[in-house]
Amino acid sequence: MTRIGILLFDGVEELDAVGPWEILGMWAHRHPQEAQVVAFADRPGPIRGAKGLQFLVEHGKDDVGPLDVLVHPGGSGIRPLLKSREHLEWLRSCSEQTGLMTSVCTGALVFAAAGLLLGRPATTHWMSLDLLTEVDPTVVVRYEHRFVDDGNIITSAGVSAGIDMALHLVKRLASPERAKEIRLSVQYDPEPPV
Amino acid sequence: MTRIGILLFDGVEELDAVGPWEILGMWAHRHPQEAQVVAFADRPGPIRGAKGLQFLVEHGKDDVGPLDVLVHPGGSGIRPLLKSREHLEWLRSCSEQTGLMTSVCTGALVFAAAGLLLGRPATTHWMSLDLLTEVDPTVVVRYEHRFVDDGNIITSAGVSAGIDMALHLVKRLASPERAKEIRLSVQYDPEPPV
Numbered sequence: 420m421t422r423i424g425i426l427l428f429d430g431v432e433e434l435d436a437v438g439p440w441e442i443l444g445m446w447a448h449r450h451p452q453e454a455q456v457v458a459f460a461d462r463p464g465p466i467r468g469a470k471g472l473q474f475l476v477e478h479g480k481d482d483v484g485p486l487d488v489l490v491h492p493g494g495s496g497i498r499p500l501l502k503s504r505e506h507l508e509w510l511r512s513c514s515e516q517t518g519l520m521t522s523v524c525t526g527a528l529v530f531a532a533a534g535l536l537l538g539r540p541a542t543t544h545w546m547s548l549d550l551l552t553e554v555d556p557t558v559v560v561r562y563e564h565r566f567v568d569d570g571n572i573i574t575s576a577g578v579s580a581g582i583d584m585a586l587h588l589v590k591r592l593a594s595p596e597r598a599k600e601i602r603l604s605v606q607y608d609p610e611p612p613v
Numbered sequence: 614m615t616r617i618g619i620l621l622f623d624g625v626e627e628l629d630a631v632g633p634w635e636i637l638g639m640w641a642h643r644h645p646q647e648a649q650v651v652a653f654a655d656r657p658g659p660i661r662g663a664k665g666l667q668f669l670v671e672h673g674k675d676d677v678g679p680l681d682v683l684v685h686p687g688g689s690g691i692r693p694l695l696k697s698r699e700h701l702e703w704l705r706s707c708s709e710q711t712g713l714m715t716s717v718c719t720g721a722l723v724f725a726a727a728g729l730l731l732g733r734p735a736t737t738h739w740m741s742l743d744l745l746t747e748v749d750p751t752v753v754v755r756y757e758h759r760f761v762d763d764g765n766i767i768t769s770a771g772v773s774a775g776i777d778m779a780l781h782l783v784k785r786l787a788s789p790e791r792a793k794e795i796r797l798s799v800q801y802d803p804e805p806p807v
Binding site: 432433434437438440441444445447448456458465469470471472473474475476477524544545565576577578579580582583586587590595598599602604605606607608609610611612613 | 626627628631632634635638639641642650652659663664665666667668669671718738739759770771772773774777780781784789792793796798799800801802803804805806807
């Protein structure tokens with residue numbers, strides 16, 4: 420049983436969080452013996468996304484319980500997190516207890532600010548790739564990757580890339596067949612019309 | 614200014630709603646003079662998605678105000694809606710006042726139950742295509758389409774197809790250039806890993 424926590428915070432980019440939520444939640448829904456997914460925030464209560472959608476979060480960091488995987492989305496709300504000693508401390512301690520730290524979009528900047536990406540390959544939203552090396556010049560930026568799996572840390576490109584990263588998670592933690600099943604369930608045969 | 618309402622209800626499939634929310638919300642965020650997006654439900658308050666994510670909705674049907682576009686997601690929560698005389702009545706009256714009715718996934722079944730798809734081409738989640746013709750045998754089912762634009766009604770395939778449909782909306786209501794800009798903003802260069 421893999422226990423996955425998706426972190427929400429004010430200013431979280433909605434699809435950064437809900438893309439992985441849908442993929443991983445579908446996995447947990449269809450195979451509850453394999454995975455469990457929980458959304459959590461600093462503390463329980465309302466959270467407002469970067470585009471104004473409100474979530475009602477039931478769990479805080481204190482009561483979310485042990486996690487095997489953390490999903491850290493991005494969004495304009497990361498700006499205060501980059502400077503929050505408390506959040507960066509929490510991330511470091513989380514990385515010691517959680518087997519797998521994953522980020523979507525500018526979530527990677529917060530990982531970098533916490534010192535989690537020292538000398539490691541990573542990616543982020545294409546508009547923030549330069550900022551990633553500003554936050555930590557030792558990061559080996561992968562410009563062309565949809566996501567970068569570096570063992571116990573996976574970082575993704577911008578917003579919608581979290582969907583691909585989450586499918587990769589299902590593939591890695593369960594099997595390619597399971598990931599294909601989830602892909603079919605959400606009919607993920609993208610055809611961008613422009 | 615295009616005013617777009619995204620309907621939430623208990624059992625809404627999370628990505629059905631948040632895929633279009635992200636695309637259309639990004640459009641409204643970058644060009645507030647062109648579009649406004651609002652989430653609403655039967656009445657204000659908490660809404661629980663099909664995979665357990667909770668939303669806190671600020672507007673109800675009564676106070677959402679006039680809409681130019683409705684987005685009706687799907688999800689397991691459509692089952693009671695298919696039999697709700699009140700909801701189907703509301704949809705019919707909404708279709709008279711709203712220029713453009715759009716659905717994602719099994720939202721098309723609710724449109725069909727309301728009689729909005731009589732003799733018209735439409736699509737839905739691939740697992741519900743047969744059910745769509747059961748609900749209304751006159752629907753001309755488009756099996757191979759990501760979304761079907763039939764003028765004042767657009768229906769989409771399953772879950773993730775709402776992202777493509779929403780980009781098409783931006784293209785149709787603004788311009789292909791605007792849709793490309795939004796696609797770039799959410800880095801929508803999908804690469805399913807399975």
